[in-house]
Structure formats: C-alpha cells, structure tokens
Amino acid sequence: MAIExxxxxxxxxxxxxxxxxxxxxxxxxxxxxKTESVTMTxxxxxxxxxxxxxxxxxxxxxxxxxxxxxxxxxLGPEKGNSQYLYELFPYGPAKQACKIAGLPxxxxxx
Amino acid sequence: xxxxxxxxxxDRGSLDxxxxxxxxxxxxxxxxxxxxxxxxxxxxxxxxxxxxxxKLYALAADAxxxxxxxxxxDGVTLVDYNGFVxxxxxxxxxxxxx
Amino acid sequence: MTIKKFMFVxxxxxxxxxxxxxxxxxxxxxxAFEQDVSLAFLDDGVYQLKKGHSTxxxxxxxxxxxxxxxEDYDVTKLxxxxxxxxxxxxxxxxxxIPVETMSRAALGKMIxxxxxxxSF
Numbered sequence: 001m002a003i004e005x006x007x008x009x010x011x012x013x014x015x016x017x018x019x020x021x022x023x024x025x026x027x028x029x030x031x032x033x034k035t036e037s038v039t040m041t042x043x044x045x046x047x048x049x050x051x052x053x054x055x056x057x058x059x060x061x062x063x064x065x066x067x068x069x070x071x072x073x074x075l076g077p078e079k080g081n082s083q084y085l086y087e088l089f090p091y092g093p094a095k096q097a098c099k100i101a102g103l104p105x106x107x108x109x110x
Numbered sequence: 111x112x113x114x115x116x117x118x119x120x121d122r123g124s125l126d127x128x129x130x131x132x133x134x135x136x137x138x139x140x141x142x143x144x145x146x147x148x149x150x151x152x153x154x155x156x157x158x159x160x161x162x163x164x165k166l167y168a169l170a171a172d173a174x175x176x177x178x179x180x181x182x183x184d185g186v187t188l189v190d191y192n193g194f195v196x197x198x199x200x201x202x203x204x205x206x207x208x
Numbered sequence: 209m210t211i212k213k214f215m216f217v218x219x220x221x222x223x224x225x226x227x228x229x230x231x232x233x234x235x236x237x238x239x240a241f242e243q244d245v246s247l248a249f250l251d252d253g254v255y256q257l258k259k260g261h262s263t264x265x266x267x268x269x270x271x272x273x274x275x276x277x278x279e280d281y282d283v284t285k286l287x288x289x290x291x292x293x294x295x296x297x298x299x300x301x302x303x304x305i306p307v308e309t310m311s312r313a314a315l316g317k318m319i320x321x322x323x324x325x326x327s328f
Contacts, residue, residue: 058277059269063240066280118221120295121252142224145255150297171265175223177258177272181297190265 005031017099024052024102032100036091044088044100050074051101061106064094111135112201113164115143116208119153124207129160132205138189138197139168144176147186154183169194212323213244218253220328222271223263228256229271231328236274239281246285246322247278248315249307250292253328257288259304275305289315 001012005027011019033040072080085093094106113132119125125146146153170188173179220227239245261272286307
C-alpha cells in the first residue's frame with residue numbers, strides 16, 4: 001500500500017502505518033489523518049508531536065495508559081486523561097495518533 | 111591464518127578454542143565476540159595469557175553498537191567493514207570459530 | 209484482571225541474538241496489562257544495560273533507549289547480578305538506568321518467589 005502526498009508516493013503497511021519513519025513530515029501526517037477521518041487541530045498536532053518526541057527519546061510508541069500519564073505530566077492533567085484523548089482520536093488515541101505521527105503500532109496495543 | 115570469533119567468551123567456548131587451537135596469526139572479533147577484548151573482563155585475561163601469539167582486531171561497528179568501543183584492551187586495533195575485507199584478503203585462509 | 213508476579217530473566221547479550229529485544233517487547237506488553245513485572249539481568253544479559261550503545265554502524269535499532277521508558281510503564285524492579293557485572297569488568301555505574309545489584313544467590317531467591325518466569 002502507499003499514500004500520495006504532493007506528487008510523491010509513500011509506502012504504508014497493510015494497516016496503513018507508514019513503513020519508513022523518516023518519510024514523515026506534516027503534510028504526510030495530514031494525509032494519514034485523512035485516512036483515519038481525523039480533522040487535525042492544534043490540539044491534535046500537540047499529541048502527534050508529543051508522540052514523535054517520545055519515540056525519539058525511547059524508541060517506542062507508548063501504550064495508551066502510558067501515553068495518558070506521560071501527556072498529563074508534560075501538558076497538564078486536563079490533557080492527560082483518556083476522555084480528552086479519545087475526543088481527539090475516537091478510535092484509540094495511541095493507535096490513531098501513532099499512525100498520524102508516522103510511528104509503528106504501539107507496543108502492547110492489541 | 112585469520113581467526114574470526116563472533117561469540118561472547120562468557121557464553122560460549124569459541125574464544126577458548128581459538129586461543130588454544132590456533133597457531134598464531136590474527137584474531138578478528140566481530141558481533142558478540144567483541145566483548146572478549148573489553149578491559150577488566152574474563153575475556154581480556156584469556157587473551158592476555160596468549161599474549162604475543164596473535165595480532166588482535168575488533169570490528170568497530172560491533173564495539174560501538176555495544177557501547178564498549180572505548181573499553182577495548184591495549185593492543186586491539188579497531189577496523190571498519192573495509193578493514194574486515196582487507197584482513198580476509200591478506201590471509202591465505204580463514205577460520206570462523208562459530 | 210488477576211495481577212501476577214512476572215519475572216523476565218535476561219541472560220543474552222543484545223544485538224548478537226534477538227532475545228534481548230524480544231524480552232523487552234514482552235515486558236512492555238505485560239506492563240501494559242498492569243502486571244507486577246520485574247526484570248533480572250545475569251550472565252551476558254547485563255550487557256543489555258551497558259550505556260552508550262551506538263548502532264548506526266550495524267543498522268539495528270538502539271533499543272537501549274527503551275529501558276528508559278520502563279519507569280513510565282511502572283516497571284521499576286530491575287535486579288542485576290553483581291558477579292556477572294564483575295566478570296565483565298563492569299559496575300552499576302556503567303549501566304544506562306538505575307538498578308539494584310545483588311548476589312547470584314539472592315537473585316535466585318527472587319526468581320523463586322514469582323508466579324510466572326519468562327526466560328530469555
């Protein structure tokens with residue numbers, strides 16, 4: 001599978017996750033968001049960028065419980081709760097936000 | 111002869127066999143074999159006891175990956191992949207102590 | 209869900225075989241299911257925690273960084289065999305995360321107390 005962004009083709013796996021982490025840029029992220037029917041706002045990007053930073057630091061996409069806790073620590077308790085994150089990413093914050101961030105499926109995510 | 115060792119000396123007997131059986135020449139440590147030449151380790155003591163019998167090399171990429179490139183015992187020359195190829199080409203035969 | 213005591217016994221060096229990476233993946237999964245996870249490192253397994261891995265040359269993922277995320281997963285029980293460290297010219301200061309060092313015998317007792325033991 002592949003997605004098309006600005007005339008360039010990017011390889012994705014059978015579930016629509018980007019194959020090469022380094023292919024990612026904001027335009028690619030926006031296109032991946034479309035495949036998930038997510039309309040990106042500043043709040044969405046904040047979570048996506050948080051995930052990319054987390055991946056850079058620890059080389060993993062965190063499980064949803066860990067993501068919630070880590071976001072709470074960094075961005076405040078009003079954002080570090082599953083209700084807020086599920087409102088932004090209704091089909092699972094870890095799964096959908098990771099896909100948009102160009103990361104692999106989170107470890108421990110069934 | 112070029113002897114290649116790719117196993118950690120504390121996990122397998124490859125380095126022991128090499129040091130005991132090989133009749134001089136060069137030893138190149140690759141993969142987990144690079145642990146054999148870390149300062150202060152049991153492997154270092156074994157290699158020291160065979161001192162002078164062998165020229166000693168270790169693959170830099172493997173030592174760096176394992177965070178021990180700055181811990182290599184004295185007398186070890188770090189080589190890159192091209193250096194690996196040169197060593198193979200320089201020696202008439204090659205024994206991998208798998 | 210019933211919480212069980214899971215211990216992961218790590219005895220292999222990283223990169224040379226896939227055991228270390230596989231163990232870490234299962235650790236994260238067990239922790240995501242909120243199990244009582246602890247990790248033991250002995251023999252060449254202590255090399256997994258040696259700090260300063262730089263894997264560009266061998267083109268593998270430097271999963272050493274992932275041990276830093278264990279705290280976020282509430283995995284804080286990390287036990288390292290001091291005899292294994294000594295045989296390799298290492299001390300706890302050479303490791304990438306804080307651990308508790310203990311004798312091989314003490315580690316054996318720790319393993320005995322578990323509900324589930326996973327060997328890597």
